[in-house]
Amino acid sequence: MANGSRSMKPGEIVLPLALGQFVASFAATNMNVAISTIAADIGTTVIGIQTTITLFTLVMASLMIPCSKLTDIWGRKACFVTGLVIYGTGALLASSAPGQGLLTFGYSVLEGVGSALLIPPIYILVTVVFADLGTRAKYFGVVSGAGGLGAAAGPLIGGLITSGVGWRASFLLQVLIVVWIIVLARRIDDPPRTGRRPRFDVPGALLSVLGLFCVVFGVLLTGNYGWFAARKDFSIGGTVVIPAGGVSPVWPFIGLGVVVLAVFAWHIRARERAGRDPLVSASLFRDRASNLGLLTQSVQWFVLQGSFFVLSVFLQQVRGDNAIQTGLELLPATIGILISSAAAERLARRHSQRRLIRSGFVTTIAGIALLLALVRDDSGFLSSVPGLFLLGAGVGVMLTASVNLVQSTAPEQAQGDISGVSRSVSNLGSSLGTALAGSVLLGAAHPGGTPFALALGTLGLVAVLGLVAAILIPRGPVSATGTPPAPRASTD
Incomplete structure (x- = not known):
């Protein structure tokens, strides 16, 4: 650990950060299964609720870089807690919204601003607190796994809560989690920033x-x-x-x-x-390893969110599954993400980040190929399990390795800059993946058969391009502390 945090247990630092990433990822996906219910309850249209969801994505993605810079001015812990307070306030307002106006202000604006403030400090704190690359990979794995779990389980949890209690309870659950995180965050010791505070x-x-x-x-x-x-x-x-x-x-x-x-x-x-x-140092974009790492991050989220969207549409419109059934059928991908994230420290100590990113892409491509080969309109639940598991496992390996690579290429004083850029390209990849998959499926009268194969095949092609970018990452990048990334980092 960094010198200023030796008295802290790792769990005291990582648990609130992982929960913060979980709740932000959960918010981005759980609304999708309750669109019709919310529209009917508050007297608006499905298009109106979809617009609210879109605005949340826009606010969060647009503000990520400026909010990340504020960590250098206000402090990482201060931005994290401030983001949680704004996010929790938004969730509370959304839970009591009588109409679309307050729902949009609470969910789209306040939760969007809160997410943009709280997400960058998560990755900065893990980077500056844990100097050893293997240990850092372990806790990036915890955070990435929490984010993947939130994104993947959002539809399932949202569907269960909406069906059993009501859509407002989903927002109240977020409020409770945020309050818990704020209590836990009191024990985070933010290492002091070296040098002067920059101007905004x-x-x-x-x-x-x-x-x-x-x-x-x-x-x-x-x-x-x-x-x-x-x-x-x-x-x-x-x-x-x-x-x-x-x-x-x-x-x-x-x-x-x-x-x-x-x-x-x-x-x-x-x-x-x-x-x-x-706002961001131009020197960040002169590092080849960092640039290619950012590209692979964008592709990973492109493939993950695009695949989840394709399969969700396929399962609901072709197979006739409800929200809960859809969430359960996507569970193998979630399990794959969690298993590979849990193994992040061991993998980082045995292999270079470059090798892990390449292996993750190969595994993900194999998963997509299995989905294309086995999943049909009339095939059963088990047909998608092998492909989804490999897809999740591959993405889980890459998410941790790419974040570790990108964050570790920047010195401590540039962590705010690189974290904001990193989260922005990830959001852009998520938006592109969903948009591309949606443009293929939603324009088809029957989103199975050829349109389903075309959408998944396109995502597979993008994953191949990501693999090419991973191959081009230079050998043996050195971490921000000057320590080689792993004992065998040069044996690619």
């Missing part, structure tokens, strides 16, 4: 928020408008801006986002050259 780059924050918002919003529009030709009129304020059949509004938004992010990149370089504090 307001213009850079605005540019990053606008750029990421436009890119993620454009990606999320694919479900309604498609990737190429607009499936229906795109209107703003009642005025048709793009008629049906015209170019999809996806591309104008993504194009605008890319332009704004290019201006953001120019801004941080200019600010750094002038000796002023940028």
Whole structure:
């Protein structure tokens, strides 16, 4: 452990961090199974609730980098606890919402802001508290496993609570968990930051928020408008801006986002050259291992969330499963994630992060291949078990190894920067995976057979591209402490 935290037990640090990641991941997926119930209860439409869910993703993804920078100014523990308070307040308001307005403010805005504040400190604290790479991998495995469990179990837990008690109880459960985490977090000893506190780059924050918002919003529009030709009129304020059949509004938004992010990149370089504090140091993007690690992170979340979406749609619309049955059928993937995450420390001590990421992609691709080979419209539950388990196990290995690689390439003073960028690319990957899979399945009259195979095959192709990126990661990257990553790190 870091010098300032020797008196602390690892569990006192890691348990609240893992629970924080769990509740944030849970919030991102549990609403999906209660859309119709919530819409009927508060007198709105299914589209209205879907918009609320989309806005949560937008707020969280857009604010991740600026909120991560605040950890350098306010402190990691302070940001973590502040994020929990905002998140818990949002969940409490959402649980009592009489209409869509308060639900959107509580869930989309406050829970989105809270998630953006509390998630980056989780990964920063694990990095700065645990200097040894193997130990760090162990606790990244715990955190990643908690995140995977929250994302995978969200539909199942949400379905059970909605069916048995009501959708409002799901938000109250989040409030109780948040209160528990805040109590546990009192014992976290945040190692003091070395050097002066940076100034907050307001213009850079605005540019990053606008750029990421436009890119993620454009990606999320694919479900309604498609990737190429607009499936229906795109209107703003009642005025048709793009008629049906015209170019999809996806591309104008993504194009605008890319332009704004290019201006953001120019801004941080200019600010750094002038000796002023940028929102994110441009030097982070000059490290080949870090850049390729970030790319593999994005692909991992792309494949994981895309696969869960494809299988959820297939099981509910083709097999006729309800939310609870769907959650149970996805359980093998959750078990795979938990087992591989639990083995993270042992794997990190025996193999380089590069090798683990490559092995994870190979295992994930094998899982997708088994799903394509065995799962049919009329096949039974067992047909999906081998593929889902390998998919989960492969992703679990990669999630821990990629996070460990990326976080360990940055020195302690840049942990806030790299954590924000890391979480942003992961969110972007999740959005892209769901959007791409959704554009293939939701446009089909029957989301089984060929559309199902096409969607899964596309995800498999993206996983192959991730494997290529993993192969290109340079050998034997050194951790931020200057210690070689593992005793046999160079024996790839």
